[in-house]
Amino acid sequence: MKPRHDHRSEDCRAISALLQRVGDKWTVLVVTTLGKGPMRFSELRYAIGGISQKMLTTTLRSLERDGFATRTVFPTIPPRVDYELTNLGRELLVPVTALSEWARANTERINKARARFDATVK
16 A cells, blocks of 8 residues: 655655755855855855856845845945855855865866767767
């Protein structure tokens, strides 16, 4: 008899959704950049490079929604807005940094493997 409620499939969906959010290119870059400390939007965009204003805004909002980053508005003229990792965001920084370092260390090996594979598939 098949169980009515499969907790494993719920876990898989939850994990998949979370990995989709935190594993995308821009999230990884924003989290690692904010790992250096609080930054203004323009500083963050400049430090990342290649990210559009819209994509940075979307990524920051998602990070805020998920509890990984905070947005602080300072009542100055013009208003100043800083973004910063929360405690949860700093915890996320650990595996994200490890994955980034692993990717850097293994890029050449991966490129060689791809070249070998592509040469056999022609």
